[in-house]
Structures are given as C-alpha cells and as structure tokens.
Amino acid sequence: MTAVRLTGREYLRVSFDRSGEERSNDDQQSDNTDLAEELGVTLGDYYSDVGSSSARARTKRGDFTRLMADLTGGTFGADLLVMWEASRGSRQPREWLDLIDACRAQSVKILITTHRRTYDLDQWRDRHALMEESLKAEAHSEETSERVIRTLKRNFEKGKPHGLIPYGYARTYTQVRSAKGRLVRRPDKQLPDPAEALNVIELFTRLASGDSLGEIERDWKERGITTRKGAEFSVSVLSQTARRISYVGKRVRMKTVVNEKTGKRKNVVLGETDAAWPVIADFDGSPISPEEFVELFHEVQTLLGANGRRTNPGGGAQHVFTLTVRCAECLGPMTVTRHATPDGGQAYTCRNKGCLRVNDKDGLDDYLTEIILAYLARPEVYASLGDDRDSDELRTVRAQLDVKRSDLDATRSTEAESLAHEARLAKREDKLTGEIRQLEDRERALTRPNPLAELFEQGPAATVARRWARTPIHRQRAIAKLLLNPELLGEVRIRRTRDSVSAEVRDRVVWHRE
Structure with a gap:
C-alpha cells in the first residue's frame, strides 16, 4: 500500500x-x-x-x-x-x-x-x-x-560612522569576529571620495554665490551628475545635501518621539558632536581648505534658512512678494493666481481660506518695491544688518574663549593627586568643553556673512533701482522676505476693502511691526 x-x-x-x-x-x-x-x-x-x-x-x-x-x-x-x-x-x-x-x-x-x-x-x-x-x-x-542601542551610543560618543554613507564620502571596512564567531564587516574609516566631494564643494560654492537649487538641478542633469543609485539630483535631494552637517566633520544625535495622540513619529535633535571623519574638503586636490569649507557651509546655512530666512529653492520664482504678503484675516500667506480678475489677469489671493483678493497685483508690487528700494538706498542699512552691530559682543565672546581655553589646557595638564581629585578634574574638563562649544557656536553666529550684502549688489543710492532690476527674481524674493518682517520694515498684511479707507492698494496694506 x-x-x-x-x-x-x-x-x-x-x-x-x-x-x-x-x-x-x-x-x-x-x-x-x-x-x-x-x-x-x-x-x-x-x-x-x-x-x-x-x-x-x-x-x-x-x-x-x-x-x-x-x-x-x-x-x-x-x-x-x-x-x-x-x-x-x-x-x-x-x-x-x-x-x-x-x-x-x-x-x-x-x-x-x-x-x-x-x-x-x-x-x-x-x-x-x-x-x-x-x-x-x-x-x-x-x-x-x-546591544544595538548600546553600540550606537558608543559609536556616537566616539564619532564613528554608521548607517548610510553620505554622498561625497567613501568608507572602508574591517573584518572582525562576531559574537557567534562568524567573520563580519564593521565600518573602519570614512574619508572624502574626491570625485563626489568635488560635486559637494561645487554645490555649496554655487549656493553661496547665488545660484538656486533649481538652476543647479538642471545643470547637473545636463552634465549627467547623478546619485550613487543613478538617480538625478532633484531640488529636494540637493536641499537635503546642502544641510548635511556630516560635511563639516560633525554628527547629530537624534531621538524618535511618538506623538501620543496621532501615533506619528518625529525625530528630535539631541545635540551634535565631533565625528571621526574629516571635513569633506580634506583631500588632495581640493579647491578649498577644510577651514574655508566650514565657513562656506555656515554661510550656506544662513542663506537656506537660518533665523527663518530661506531663499527660493526651486529656481522657478516668478513673483517677488508671493508667500511674503499675508492675509490680515487669517494671517495665512497670499499667492499669485492666474486668470483671477474679470479681464483674466493675475491677482494675490489668500492661500489658506481664500479670505480676500488683491486684483491690482502690479500696483501692490510697485508699492512694495518702492518701499524696499527706499530702504536699500540708505547706506546705514548694510551696517545695521552686518557684523558691525555685533563687534562689541564678538570681542567679548573671543575674550571669554581665550580664558576658557587656557583653563581647559591647565586642567588637562594638572596631575591628579587622588581618585577624588581625578574625578573633579574630569568633571571640570567636561564643563569647560561644553562652555567652549557654546562660545564657539556664538562666535560662528556673530561672524556669519551679512545676508543682505550676499543677496544684493552694493553701490551708490542713485543706482539702487538699476541694481534691483538686474537682481534675479529668486534673490529679490529672498530680500523681500528678509526685509518685510516684523523686526525690520514690518510684515505686510492685506485687509478687506470694506475695512480700508479706500480700495487703493496702499490703503489696504497694514504694516505689522514688533
């Protein structure tokens, strides 16, 4: 059977x-x-x-x-x-x-x-x-x-590389025996890859000189510059690349927090520390030194979004004041809508709720441009936005740095007389290291480039209109966002016609200042 x-x-x-x-x-x-x-x-x-x-x-x-x-x-x-x-x-x-x-x-x-x-x-x-x-x-x-969390924490404290390899770097590996006795690969060194690193340096250099992410995207596409997977560098990928702190030899420690109500996860930055890999420009044949790249990196961070300022990333800007002008009803941004007027023209419309509309787009643009040009014609504005404002504070910070660094050197050179003394010295060293890092961050912030001078060509007051006319729109928009805020000229808010003295654009503008 x-x-x-x-x-x-x-x-x-x-x-x-x-x-x-x-x-x-x-x-x-x-x-x-x-x-x-x-x-x-x-x-x-x-x-x-x-x-x-x-x-x-x-x-x-x-x-x-x-x-x-x-x-x-x-x-x-x-x-x-x-x-x-x-x-x-x-x-x-x-x-x-x-x-x-x-x-x-x-x-x-x-x-x-x-x-x-x-x-x-x-x-x-x-x-x-x-x-x-x-x-x-x-x-x-x-x-x-x-075990993994423990290893990641230890790697973070030592600045060792882990996870995905950032574009611009190459990583070497060492074979070791695992806990089970098998030969496995572990990250060893992370060093700049010259071919990719040159692209990274080019990206930062061009952003600092005023090129938009959209312009770089199109140029790299034509030149065939792609990611390691062969994909094109989109605006979003370029934007992420330009914000990657690993390029200056730093790494960020993140913590995932779960929203109790929505269940959504969010990464929260806990801090940053020195990494075990060099600055992206630290290789033979680099067009700039590591120190110059660090300055360039922080300059680009200022242009991309420091203190709430952000240049237009897409390179397709057509309207200078869109998203900068606000609706007085809901405080939402106003954008330009095509075919919004009876004659098929363009108008500013509240993007959030459609609360109100400005049919005279050109009139509002001309009025706001007039205000900005009058401000830019004043020679003192560059000084007020530049480094002179903080010169006294900068000198104070640098003096404090000299004292703290001397104290740290003295602490490190002191021989401990007992275990208790050694513990006190270690605690003091940690405290001084933290204070120095804070002061260095403050020094860096105070010595960042003048954002207005980076965006707008300087010259005599008589030529301000001509200089504005030849400024690319994406830079004009960045200047408008920089100046039309509550701390400077004031935030531009548009109210309804019935709440204004007249239907004229100038009468509908409310200047909100702090």
Missing part, C-alpha cells in the same frame, strides 16, 4: 541584514527542501518576507498577513506549515500565539527545520514547546535591541 505524502507550504523570512549573520530566504528554502525530501513532504507555494518581526518593526510583513488570512479563511491548502526556525514566524508572543491557534483550528502541523521536528498542535506539550520558543525569540530580540 502506497503511503500518502504530506503536503507543506513554507513561510520564509529574513531580517534586513548588514552583518552577514542571517540566513537568506534562499538558504532557508534549501534547508527546508532537503528536510522535506527526507521526510517525504511535498512542498507547494511559499510565503516570503524581508523585514523584522519584532515589536519595533515599522514595515508590515505582507506575506505573513496573507498566511494568516489563508489559515483563518481555510484556504491554506496543506498539511504542514514549514519554517526554518521558530523565530521566522514571529518574535512577538501574541502574534505567535495567534499563528498557533490558526494552525490548530485548521489541523495544520508546524515543521521546524532546525529542530528536525513536526509539532502537532493538538498535543499540549507541542503547543507548550512552541510557546516557549516565542518567549525565547522575544527575549533574543530585546537583547539584540539593547
């Missing part, structure tokens, strides 16, 4: 693995197939996922969901569920128990390849054994999580 062959379907899962310690789905399937042949099991279609099964996993496992649906819906269609090891199913006890219950309800047994054992879920000892496996898997997951 011919024995009836059992049928089985596999569930394969491998975590995202950079260590080389995980068995791939192909490896798991090979082991499963060998054991199935030995036991006389015919394997059918399989389920396969890539990703974590721990409670911290953010990515859903699509095939695991399909597996549970097939089991609960009675469409699994096999005698055995085959898994390489128990943790492939889940590292969450509740989820694992649901899988056991679903298999038991459909009289499906579970074959674990590494155990070389088939578990009959109608037998309480087998169920108990698998439940213990789920607790072991959870404990292993928690232990691994603690």
Whole structure:
C-alpha cells in the first residue's frame, strides 16, 4: 500500500541584514527542501518576507498577513506549515500565539527545520514547546535591541560612522569576529571620495554665490551628475545635501518621539558632536581648505534658512512678494493666481481660506518695491544688518574663549593627586568643553556673512533701482522676505476693502511691526 505524502507550504523570512549573520530566504528554502525530501513532504507555494518581526518593526510583513488570512479563511491548502526556525514566524508572543491557534483550528502541523521536528498542535506539550520558543525569540530580540542601542551610543560618543554613507564620502571596512564567531564587516574609516566631494564643494560654492537649487538641478542633469543609485539630483535631494552637517566633520544625535495622540513619529535633535571623519574638503586636490569649507557651509546655512530666512529653492520664482504678503484675516500667506480678475489677469489671493483678493497685483508690487528700494538706498542699512552691530559682543565672546581655553589646557595638564581629585578634574574638563562649544557656536553666529550684502549688489543710492532690476527674481524674493518682517520694515498684511479707507492698494496694506 502506497503511503500518502504530506503536503507543506513554507513561510520564509529574513531580517534586513548588514552583518552577514542571517540566513537568506534562499538558504532557508534549501534547508527546508532537503528536510522535506527526507521526510517525504511535498512542498507547494511559499510565503516570503524581508523585514523584522519584532515589536519595533515599522514595515508590515505582507506575506505573513496573507498566511494568516489563508489559515483563518481555510484556504491554506496543506498539511504542514514549514519554517526554518521558530523565530521566522514571529518574535512577538501574541502574534505567535495567534499563528498557533490558526494552525490548530485548521489541523495544520508546524515543521521546524532546525529542530528536525513536526509539532502537532493538538498535543499540549507541542503547543507548550512552541510557546516557549516565542518567549525565547522575544527575549533574543530585546537583547539584540539593547546591544544595538548600546553600540550606537558608543559609536556616537566616539564619532564613528554608521548607517548610510553620505554622498561625497567613501568608507572602508574591517573584518572582525562576531559574537557567534562568524567573520563580519564593521565600518573602519570614512574619508572624502574626491570625485563626489568635488560635486559637494561645487554645490555649496554655487549656493553661496547665488545660484538656486533649481538652476543647479538642471545643470547637473545636463552634465549627467547623478546619485550613487543613478538617480538625478532633484531640488529636494540637493536641499537635503546642502544641510548635511556630516560635511563639516560633525554628527547629530537624534531621538524618535511618538506623538501620543496621532501615533506619528518625529525625530528630535539631541545635540551634535565631533565625528571621526574629516571635513569633506580634506583631500588632495581640493579647491578649498577644510577651514574655508566650514565657513562656506555656515554661510550656506544662513542663506537656506537660518533665523527663518530661506531663499527660493526651486529656481522657478516668478513673483517677488508671493508667500511674503499675508492675509490680515487669517494671517495665512497670499499667492499669485492666474486668470483671477474679470479681464483674466493675475491677482494675490489668500492661500489658506481664500479670505480676500488683491486684483491690482502690479500696483501692490510697485508699492512694495518702492518701499524696499527706499530702504536699500540708505547706506546705514548694510551696517545695521552686518557684523558691525555685533563687534562689541564678538570681542567679548573671543575674550571669554581665550580664558576658557587656557583653563581647559591647565586642567588637562594638572596631575591628579587622588581618585577624588581625578574625578573633579574630569568633571571640570567636561564643563569647560561644553562652555567652549557654546562660545564657539556664538562666535560662528556673530561672524556669519551679512545676508543682505550676499543677496544684493552694493553701490551708490542713485543706482539702487538699476541694481534691483538686474537682481534675479529668486534673490529679490529672498530680500523681500528678509526685509518685510516684523523686526525690520514690518510684515505686510492685506485687509478687506470694506475695512480700508479706500480700495487703493496702499490703503489696504497694514504694516505689522514688533
């Protein structure tokens, strides 16, 4: 009499693995197939996922969901569920128990390849054994999580590289023995890659000289400059690249915070520290020195968004005052809308709620331009926005830095007379290091370039209108946003016609100052 062959379907899962310690789905399937042949099991279609099964996993496992649906819906269609090891199913006890219950309800047994054992879920000892496996898997997951967090914290304190390699750098690796005795790769050094680093330096240099991100995007597209994956550098990618602090040999420590109401995750910056890799310009053949690049980096941060100022990133600016002018009703920004007037012309419209509209767009533009040009014609405005304003404070900060650095040198050169004395010296060194870092940040802020001088060509008052006319629109917009704020000329708010003396644009403007 011919024995009836059992049928089985596999569930394969491998975590995202950079260590080389995980068995791939192909490896798991090979082991499963060998054991199935030995036991006389015919394997059918399989389920396969890539990703974590721990409670911290953010990515859903699509095939695991399909597996549970097939089991609960009675469409699994096999005698055995085959898994390489128990943790492939889940590292969450509740989820694992649901899988056991679903298999038991459909009289499906579970074959674990590494155990070389088939578990009959109608037998309480087998169920108990698998439940213990789920607790072991959870404990292993928690232990691994603690180890990873500990390693990341240690790497951060030492400034070591980890995670994705920033564009512009190359990374070397060292082979070491893991806790399981396997040879795995660990990051060693991160150094500038000259070919990519030159592109990074070009990006910062062009932004500082006034080129928009949109202009750079189009130019790089024509020249065939792409990311490592062969994708084009979009405006958003260029913007992120221009804000990457790793280029000045720093790294930022982040913490993920979960909003209790919405459940959304948000990264919060906890601080920054010196990294173990050099500044992006620190390589043979670099057109600028590392020190010059650090100054360039902070100059670009000022242009991109320091103190709420942001140049137009897209390079497609057509209207100088759009988003700078505000609706007096809802305080939302006003933008230019085409075909908004009876004659098909352009008008300023409240973007948030459509509270009101200014049909005389040209009249408002001319009025605000007149105000800005009158301000720019005053010679003292450059001094008021430049470094002279902070010269006394800057001298004070630098004097404090000299004192703090001398104290730090003296502290480090002092020999400890006891363990208690050594602890006090270490505590004082940490305190002085923190104070010096704060003072250096303040010094950097006080010596940043004059933002107005960077955006607008200086010259005699008589030529201000001509200089404004030849200034690119994206720079005009940045100047408007810089000047038309409550701390300088005032924020421009437009009120309804019925709340104004007349329908004239000038009468509808309210200047909000602080």
